[in-house]
Amino acid sequence: MARVIAADRLSANAEGFETSAADEVDAEWRLYIGQGVAVLKTLREPDIVMANAGDADVWHAMVAAALVDFDGDPSQD
Template identity: 55%
Template sequence: MDIATTGAIERIARVLAGRRLSDNADGDNPHAADAVDAAWRSYRDDAIAILKTLREPDVEMERVGDVAVWLRMIQAALDQAETDPG
């Protein structure tokens, strides 16, 4: 399994920025990488809200995994967000 070197909050924020900016999604920029680099911090609060929503796994998630591990992983990402303001 690959392990990301970038924190979950930043990765989610970058995806949100990319969806807004890139013409591969909802934007109009054919080369959005630099724009995403400049804008992702503006999507940080949205990323945190998404992770807070995911604290509660749904029935399918609970069925296939360890909820206690899931909760600790999500909390670790949220704790990292508090100590690293981006």
């Protein structure tokens, strides 16, 4: 997720100015980990449409597992 955010900021195909941003994204994506974690935290609980489309418990477990990689215990928020 952090790589996508970095690419969005840097690439001329999005909000950036670099016509070839791959090297810049590789160098800077870690600067966007906090923003990626914030998005994951927002997605922890599926909305009603998402929950009706699949297993909400599985979704929650998957997002929680991703957050553990960055934050430790996701239940502490």
